[in-house]
Amino acid sequence: GAGVSQSPSNKVTEKGKDVELRCDPISGHTALYWYRQSLGQGLEFLIYFQGNSAPDKSGLPSDRFSAERTGGSVSTLTIQRTQQEDSAVYLCASSFLAGSYEQYFGPGTRLTVT
Amino acid sequence: AQSVTQLGSHVSVSEGALVLLRCNYSSSVPPYLFWYVQYPNQGLQLLLKYTTGATLVKGINGFEAEFKKSETSFHLTKPSAHMSDAAEYFCAVSGSGGYNKLIFGAGTRLAVHP
Numbered sequence: 001g002a003g004v005s006q007s008p009s010n011k012v013t014e015k016g017k018d019v020e021l022r023c024d025p026i027s028g029h030t031a032l033y034w035y036r037q038s039l040g041q042g043l044e045f046l047i048y049f050q051g052n053s054a055p056d057k058s059g060l061p062s063d064r065f066s067a068e069r070t071g072g073s074v075s076t077l078t079i080q081r082t083q084q085e086d087s088a089v090y091l092c093a094s095s096f097l098a099g100s101y102e103q104y105f106g107p108g109t110r111l112t113v114t
Numbered sequence: 115a116q117s118v119t120q121l122g123s124h125v126s127v128s129e130g131a132l133v134l135l136r137c138n139y140s141s142s143v144p145p146y147l148f149w150y151v152q153y154p155n156q157g158l159q160l161l162l163k164y165t166t167g168a169t170l171v172k173g174i175n176g177f178e179a180e181f182k183k184s185e186t187s188f189h190l191t192k193p194s195a196h197m198s199d200a201a202e203y204f205c206a207v208s209g210s211g212g213y214n215k216l217i218f219g220a221g222t223r224l225a226v227h228p
Contacts, residue, residue: 004157033215043204043218056215091157101146101165101214105157 002026004106006092012112013082021077021109025094032075033095033103034059034067038088046090049075082113116141116207120219127226133177133192135222137205140186146214147188148206149179152221158204164188175199200226 005024013019025032034046036059045059049069060066064083069075079086089110093103121136139145146165150158162173169181179190188205202223208214 035216035218042220043206043216045215045217048215059215093158095214101148101163101208102160103214103216105150105159107155107157 004092004094004104006090006106006109008109009107010110010112012114015084015113016081018078018080019082019111021079021090021111023075023077023092023094023106025073025075025092026096026104027073029094029096029104030072031095031097031103032069033093034075034077035091035093036088037091037108041088043091046077079111082111084113087111087113116143116145116217118205118207118217118219120203120205120222122222123220124223124225127195127224129197129226129228130194133190133195133199133224135190135203135205135224137179137188137190137219138186139188139205139207141207146208147179147181148208148216149173149177149188149190150204150206150218152202152204154201161190161203195224195226197226197228200224 007022032049037043048056051072064080067077089108091108093105095103117140119138148163149161162171164171164181172178177192202221204221205219206216
C-alpha cells in the first residue's frame, strides 16, 4: 500500500533507558536498510537486511545497537542504555530487490536522549 | 572504499536562476550515483540516479545530473529555480554489488529567494 512507515515519529528518553524503533517497509520489498542522520555525522548507514538476515551490520556504532527483522517485513532497531550521542533521526528504507537501486525512505524517528 | 564530497553546505539562488549543486565521489568500483532531496521533517526522496548507460540523467522536478568519470563528478543542475526547490540535497554513491548500501555526502542546503 503506502510508503515506508516508522514509529514512533518522535521519542524522548532518559539516558540509560532502552528504546525500540519500528520500521514497516513497503509490502513485498525484500531489502531493508537503517540509516542514522545526526548533526555531527550526517547520514550514516547502520545495517542492511535481505529477508530476515542481516549480511551487513558494519554500520552499527556499538554493541548497544541491535536490529531484527521478522517475517521478511517489519524491522525493529533497539538501542540499549541510550547515551546523549545517540540523539539523531533514524531513517529506514526499503527496496524491492537487493540489487534494485531505488531505496524508498520513511519519514524517520527523531530520538532525543536527555 | 567509497566517499562523497559535496562542495558548499549552503547555496543560495534567486528564483529563476540556475541551480548548480556540486558532488564529487571516490570509488574503487564502478559507482552508482544518486541525488536525494529532503524537505523539512520529511524522509529522503530520490531525485535521480546513474547506474549505467547514458551519462546525462534526468530526474523529477526538472533536475538533471551528468556523470563525468574523468572528473569523478556528478553535479546536479536545474535551469530555473523555483521557491519550492528550497530543501536539503544529498549526493550518494553505492557499489554495483548485490546490494546498494548508500554512502552519503554531507548535504547542501538550497535557499531560493524572490
